[in-house]
Amino acid sequence: MNDACELCGKVFDKAVWKNDLAYLIDASDEIFPCFLRLVCRRHVKEMSDLSVEEQEGFWRMLRAVEETIIRRLQAHKVNYAQFGNMVPHLHWHVIARWRDDAFFPESPWGRQQREADPEVSRSRLALKDEMLEELVCKLEEA
Amino acid sequence: MNDACELCGKVFDKAVWKNDLAYLIDASDEIFPCFLRLVCRRHVKEMSDLSVEEQEGFWRMLRAVEETIIRRLQAHKVNYAQFGNMVPHLHWHVIARWRDDAFFPESPWGRQQREADPEVSRSRLALKDEMLEELVCKLEEA
Numbered sequence: 001m002n003d004a005c006e007l008c009g010k011v012f013d014k015a016v017w018k019n020d021l022a023y024l025i026d027a028s029d030e031i032f033p034c035f036l037r038l039v040c041r042r043h044v045k046e047m048s049d050l051s052v053e054e055q056e057g058f059w060r061m062l063r064a065v066e067e068t069i070i071r072r073l074q075a076h077k078v079n080y081a082q083f084g085n086m087v088p089h090l091h092w093h094v095i096a097r098w099r100d101d102a103f104f105p106e107s108p109w110g111r112q113q114r115e116a117d118p119e120v121s122r123s124r125l126a127l128k129d130e131m132l133e134e135l136v137c138k139l140e141e142a
Numbered sequence: 143m144n145d146a147c148e149l150c151g152k153v154f155d156k157a158v159w160k161n162d163l164a165y166l167i168d169a170s171d172e173i174f175p176c177f178l179r180l181v182c183r184r185h186v187k188e189m190s191d192l193s194v195e196e197q198e199g200f201w202r203m204l205r206a207v208e209e210t211i212i213r214r215l216q217a218h219k220v221n222y223a224q225f226g227n228m229v230p231h232l233h234w235h236v237i238a239r240w241r242d243d244a245f246f247p248e249s250p251w252g253r254q255q256r257e258a259d260p261e262v263s264r265s266r267l268a269l270k271d272e273m274l275e276e277l278v279c280k281l282e283e284a
Binding site: 045046047048052055056059063066067070077078079080081082083084085086088097104105106107109110 | 187188189190194197198201205208209212219220221222223224225226227228230239246247248249251252
Protein backbone atom coordinates (compact mmCIF):
# COMPACT_ATOMS: atom_id res chain seq x y z
CA MET A 1 0.00 0.00 0.00
CA ASN A 2 1.21 3.44 -1.00
CA ASP A 3 -0.43 6.29 0.94
CA ALA A 4 -0.01 8.72 -1.95
CA CYS A 5 -1.78 6.38 -4.43
CA GLU A 6 -5.36 7.10 -5.34
CA LEU A 7 -6.14 3.45 -6.10
CA CYS A 8 -4.51 1.98 -2.98
CA GLY A 9 -6.87 3.94 -0.75
CA LYS A 10 -10.00 3.82 -2.88
CA VAL A 11 -10.77 0.48 -4.43
CA PHE A 12 -11.32 -1.73 -1.42
CA ASP A 13 -14.85 -0.60 -0.55
CA LYS A 14 -16.08 -0.66 -4.14
CA ALA A 15 -14.85 -4.14 -5.03
CA VAL A 16 -17.44 -6.57 -6.43
CA TRP A 17 -15.00 -9.41 -5.71
CA LYS A 18 -11.42 -9.92 -4.65
CA ASN A 19 -8.76 -12.56 -4.28
CA ASP A 20 -5.13 -12.37 -3.09
CA LEU A 21 -4.03 -10.74 -6.34
CA ALA A 22 -6.73 -8.34 -7.51
CA TYR A 23 -9.97 -6.47 -6.90
CA LEU A 24 -12.79 -6.53 -9.47
CA ILE A 25 -14.40 -3.10 -9.79
CA ASP A 26 -17.62 -2.38 -11.65
CA ALA A 27 -17.21 1.05 -13.29
CA SER A 28 -20.20 0.67 -15.62
CA ASP A 29 -22.56 3.53 -16.43
CA GLU A 30 -25.11 4.53 -19.11
CA ILE A 31 -22.33 5.24 -21.60
CA PHE A 32 -20.47 1.95 -21.03
CA PRO A 33 -22.98 -0.51 -19.49
CA CYS A 34 -20.25 -3.09 -18.88
CA PHE A 35 -16.97 -1.40 -17.89
CA LEU A 36 -14.98 -3.58 -15.49
CA ARG A 37 -11.59 -3.11 -13.85
CA LEU A 38 -9.17 -5.64 -12.43
CA VAL A 39 -6.99 -3.69 -10.01
CA CYS A 40 -3.84 -5.26 -8.56
CA ARG A 41 -3.95 -5.44 -4.75
CA ARG A 42 -0.25 -4.71 -4.42
CA HIS A 43 1.01 -1.27 -5.39
CA VAL A 44 3.01 -2.10 -8.53
CA LYS A 45 3.24 -0.18 -11.78
CA GLU A 46 3.79 -2.76 -14.51
CA MET A 47 2.82 -6.37 -15.21
CA SER A 48 6.51 -7.28 -15.04
CA ASP A 49 6.67 -6.02 -11.44
CA LEU A 50 4.64 -9.15 -10.65
CA SER A 51 6.05 -12.68 -10.54
CA VAL A 52 5.38 -14.80 -13.62
CA GLU A 53 2.89 -16.81 -11.56
CA GLU A 54 1.03 -13.64 -10.58
CA GLN A 55 0.99 -12.43 -14.20
CA GLU A 56 -0.49 -15.77 -15.24
CA GLY A 57 -3.12 -15.28 -12.54
CA PHE A 58 -4.04 -11.93 -14.09
CA TRP A 59 -4.35 -13.45 -17.55
CA ARG A 60 -6.59 -16.23 -16.26
CA MET A 61 -8.84 -13.64 -14.58
CA LEU A 62 -8.94 -11.49 -17.73
CA ARG A 63 -9.86 -14.60 -19.75
CA ALA A 64 -12.72 -15.39 -17.35
CA VAL A 65 -13.99 -11.79 -17.68
CA GLU A 66 -13.87 -11.86 -21.50
CA GLU A 67 -15.50 -15.29 -21.81
CA THR A 68 -18.33 -14.36 -19.47
CA ILE A 69 -18.95 -11.04 -21.23
CA ILE A 70 -19.13 -12.76 -24.61
CA ARG A 71 -21.38 -15.57 -23.42
CA ARG A 72 -23.82 -13.42 -21.46
CA LEU A 73 -23.97 -9.97 -23.06
CA GLN A 74 -24.06 -10.49 -26.85
CA ALA A 75 -21.40 -7.78 -27.07
CA HIS A 76 -19.93 -7.14 -30.53
CA LYS A 77 -16.38 -6.70 -29.23
CA VAL A 78 -14.44 -6.84 -25.99
CA ASN A 79 -11.89 -4.05 -25.39
CA TYR A 80 -8.86 -4.28 -23.08
CA ALA A 81 -6.60 -1.49 -21.89
CA GLN A 82 -3.84 -1.14 -19.32
CA PHE A 83 -2.44 2.40 -19.21
CA GLY A 84 -1.77 3.69 -15.65
CA ASN A 85 -0.23 6.93 -16.89
CA MET A 86 -2.34 9.01 -14.50
CA VAL A 87 -2.48 6.50 -11.64
CA PRO A 88 0.63 4.30 -11.86
CA HIS A 89 -0.91 1.38 -9.99
CA LEU A 90 -1.48 -1.68 -12.19
CA HIS A 91 -5.09 -1.97 -13.35
CA TRP A 92 -6.77 -3.47 -16.41
CA HIS A 93 -9.93 -2.13 -18.02
CA VAL A 94 -12.20 -4.65 -19.78
CA ILE A 95 -15.13 -3.10 -21.63
CA ALA A 96 -17.99 -4.71 -23.55
CA ARG A 97 -18.70 -2.87 -26.81
CA TRP A 98 -21.79 -2.79 -29.02
CA ARG A 99 -22.04 -1.33 -32.53
CA ASP A 100 -24.66 1.16 -31.34
CA ASP A 101 -22.84 2.23 -28.16
CA ALA A 102 -21.99 5.89 -27.51
CA PHE A 103 -18.35 5.62 -28.66
CA PHE A 104 -18.34 2.76 -31.22
CA PRO A 105 -16.13 2.25 -33.23
CA GLU A 106 -13.89 4.67 -31.32
CA SER A 107 -12.04 3.41 -28.26
CA PRO A 108 -13.49 4.40 -24.87
CA TRP A 109 -10.67 6.99 -24.77
CA GLY A 110 -11.65 8.47 -28.14
CA ARG A 111 -14.47 10.78 -29.16
CA GLN A 112 -18.09 10.12 -28.34
CA GLN A 113 -20.03 9.33 -31.53
CA ARG A 114 -23.66 9.56 -30.41
CA GLU A 115 -25.93 9.71 -27.36
CA ALA A 116 -26.51 6.45 -25.52
CA ASP A 117 -30.10 5.19 -25.77
CA PRO A 118 -31.24 5.23 -22.09
CA GLU A 119 -33.55 2.25 -22.54
CA VAL A 120 -30.87 0.12 -24.21
CA SER A 121 -28.38 1.14 -21.52
CA ARG A 122 -30.75 0.19 -18.71
CA SER A 123 -31.35 -3.21 -20.25
CA ARG A 124 -27.61 -3.81 -20.72
CA LEU A 125 -26.84 -2.66 -17.18
CA ALA A 126 -29.38 -5.19 -15.88
CA LEU A 127 -27.82 -7.96 -17.98
CA LYS A 128 -24.39 -6.93 -16.69
CA ASP A 129 -25.58 -7.20 -13.08
CA GLU A 130 -26.80 -10.74 -13.76
CA MET A 131 -23.55 -11.54 -15.53
CA LEU A 132 -21.49 -10.39 -12.54
CA GLU A 133 -22.99 -13.15 -10.41
CA GLU A 134 -21.72 -15.78 -12.84
CA LEU A 135 -18.42 -13.97 -13.29
CA VAL A 136 -17.65 -14.03 -9.57
CA CYS A 137 -18.06 -17.83 -9.61
CA LYS A 138 -15.82 -18.09 -12.70
CA LEU A 139 -13.17 -15.91 -11.08
CA GLU A 140 -13.12 -18.15 -8.00
CA GLU A 141 -12.16 -21.03 -10.31
CA ALA A 142 -9.72 -19.04 -12.51
CA MET B 143 -7.42 -15.32 -44.04
CA ASN B 144 -10.43 -13.11 -44.70
CA ASP B 145 -10.33 -11.23 -48.01
CA ALA B 146 -12.44 -8.37 -46.66
CA CYS B 147 -10.10 -7.81 -43.69
CA GLU B 148 -7.65 -4.94 -43.82
CA LEU B 149 -5.15 -6.64 -41.51
CA CYS B 150 -5.20 -10.04 -43.20
CA GLY B 151 -3.96 -8.54 -46.43
CA LYS B 152 -1.64 -5.88 -45.06
CA VAL B 153 0.54 -6.97 -42.21
CA PHE B 154 2.68 -9.66 -43.77
CA ASP B 155 5.10 -7.39 -45.63
CA LYS B 156 5.61 -5.01 -42.74
CA ALA B 157 6.32 -7.62 -40.07
CA VAL B 158 9.54 -7.19 -38.08
CA TRP B 159 9.18 -10.80 -36.92
CA LYS B 160 6.65 -13.59 -37.00
CA ASN B 161 5.94 -17.03 -35.60
CA ASP B 162 3.02 -19.44 -36.13
CA LEU B 163 0.73 -17.33 -33.98
CA ALA B 164 1.49 -13.66 -34.60
CA TYR B 165 3.24 -10.92 -36.54
CA LEU B 166 5.19 -8.19 -34.76
CA ILE B 167 4.61 -4.81 -36.44
CA ASP B 168 6.59 -1.66 -35.71
CA ALA B 169 4.14 1.26 -35.94
CA SER B 170 6.45 3.77 -34.25
CA ASP B 171 6.73 7.39 -35.36
CA GLU B 172 7.87 10.75 -33.96
CA ILE B 173 4.80 10.99 -31.74
CA PHE B 174 5.14 7.47 -30.31
CA PRO B 175 8.77 6.37 -30.79
CA CYS B 176 8.00 2.84 -29.63
CA PHE B 177 4.55 1.74 -30.78
CA LEU B 178 4.45 -2.02 -31.42
CA ARG B 179 1.65 -4.34 -32.51
CA LEU B 180 1.25 -8.07 -32.09
CA VAL B 181 -1.22 -9.12 -34.79
CA CYS B 182 -2.75 -12.59 -34.75
CA ARG B 183 -1.97 -14.54 -37.94
CA ARG B 184 -5.37 -16.19 -37.98
CA HIS B 185 -8.41 -14.05 -38.68
CA VAL B 186 -10.09 -14.14 -35.26
CA LYS B 187 -11.84 -11.37 -33.39
CA GLU B 188 -11.34 -12.08 -29.69
CA MET B 189 -8.69 -13.67 -27.49
CA SER B 190 -11.22 -16.36 -26.59
CA ASP B 191 -11.47 -17.36 -30.26
CA LEU B 192 -7.98 -18.79 -29.72
CA SER B 193 -7.21 -22.01 -27.86
CA VAL B 194 -6.01 -21.58 -24.27
CA GLU B 195 -2.53 -22.63 -25.44
CA GLU B 196 -2.55 -19.93 -28.14
CA GLN B 197 -3.75 -17.32 -25.64
CA GLU B 198 -0.88 -18.28 -23.33
CA GLY B 199 1.47 -17.86 -26.28
CA PHE B 200 0.17 -14.31 -26.78
CA TRP B 201 0.69 -13.49 -23.10
CA ARG B 202 4.25 -14.79 -23.20
CA MET B 203 4.96 -12.62 -26.27
CA LEU B 204 3.38 -9.56 -24.64
CA ARG B 205 5.51 -10.19 -21.54
CA ALA B 206 8.67 -10.36 -23.66
CA VAL B 207 7.73 -7.06 -25.35
CA GLU B 208 7.06 -5.29 -22.04
CA GLU B 209 10.21 -6.58 -20.33
CA THR B 210 12.41 -5.58 -23.23
CA ILE B 211 10.86 -2.11 -23.46
CA ILE B 212 11.40 -1.52 -19.74
CA ARG B 213 14.96 -2.82 -19.73
CA ARG B 214 16.12 -1.01 -22.85
CA LEU B 215 14.14 2.23 -23.22
CA GLN B 216 13.88 3.79 -19.75
CA ALA B 217 10.20 4.31 -20.48
CA HIS B 218 8.10 5.65 -17.61
CA LYS B 219 5.14 3.40 -18.37
CA VAL B 220 4.10 0.65 -20.77
CA ASN B 221 0.59 0.88 -22.25
CA TYR B 222 -1.42 -2.05 -23.62
CA ALA B 223 -4.61 -1.95 -25.66
CA GLN B 224 -6.68 -4.47 -27.57
CA PHE B 225 -9.73 -2.88 -29.22
CA GLY B 226 -10.41 -4.12 -32.75
CA ASN B 227 -13.63 -2.13 -33.06
CA MET B 228 -12.63 -0.74 -36.47
CA VAL B 229 -10.70 -3.79 -37.70
CA PRO B 230 -12.13 -6.87 -35.94
CA HIS B 231 -8.97 -8.95 -36.34
CA LEU B 232 -7.19 -9.64 -33.04
CA HIS B 233 -4.24 -7.31 -32.47
CA TRP B 234 -2.52 -5.92 -29.38
CA HIS B 235 -0.90 -2.50 -29.17
CA VAL B 236 2.06 -2.13 -26.79
CA ILE B 237 3.36 1.42 -26.45
CA ALA B 238 6.28 2.83 -24.45
CA ARG B 239 5.35 6.07 -22.69
CA TRP B 240 7.52 8.87 -21.33
CA ARG B 241 6.39 11.74 -19.08
CA ASP B 242 7.39 14.27 -21.74
CA ASP B 243 5.82 12.45 -24.72
CA ALA B 244 3.24 14.15 -26.92
CA PHE B 245 0.19 12.57 -25.24
CA PHE B 246 1.32 11.86 -21.65
CA PRO B 247 -0.54 11.33 -19.32
CA GLU B 248 -3.41 10.83 -21.79
CA SER B 249 -3.77 7.46 -23.49
CA PRO B 250 -2.58 7.24 -27.11
CA TRP B 251 -6.30 7.44 -28.01
CA GLY B 252 -6.80 10.63 -26.01
CA ARG B 253 -5.87 14.27 -26.72
CA GLN B 254 -2.40 15.34 -27.69
CA GLN B 255 -0.89 17.42 -24.86
CA ARG B 256 2.17 18.99 -26.52
CA GLU B 257 4.45 18.83 -29.55
CA ALA B 258 6.97 16.00 -29.62
CA ASP B 259 10.57 17.21 -29.35
CA PRO B 260 12.09 16.04 -32.70
CA GLU B 261 15.54 15.45 -31.22
CA VAL B 262 14.21 13.39 -28.33
CA SER B 263 12.02 11.43 -30.74
CA ARG B 264 14.96 10.66 -33.04
CA SER B 265 17.04 9.42 -30.14
CA ARG B 266 14.20 7.22 -28.84
CA LEU B 267 13.48 5.85 -32.32
CA ALA B 268 17.15 4.84 -32.59
CA LEU B 269 17.04 3.15 -29.17
CA LYS B 270 13.83 1.38 -30.23
CA ASP B 271 15.55 0.04 -33.38
CA GLU B 272 18.38 -1.38 -31.24
CA MET B 273 15.84 -2.80 -28.82
CA LEU B 274 13.98 -4.60 -31.63
CA GLU B 275 17.05 -6.73 -32.32
CA GLU B 276 17.03 -8.00 -28.75
CA LEU B 277 13.25 -8.33 -28.73
CA VAL B 278 13.24 -10.61 -31.76
CA CYS B 279 15.63 -12.96 -29.91
CA LYS B 280 13.43 -12.84 -26.79
CA LEU B 281 10.32 -13.59 -28.83
CA GLU B 282 11.99 -16.64 -30.35
CA GLU B 283 12.38 -18.00 -26.80
CA ALA B 284 8.94 -16.88 -25.53
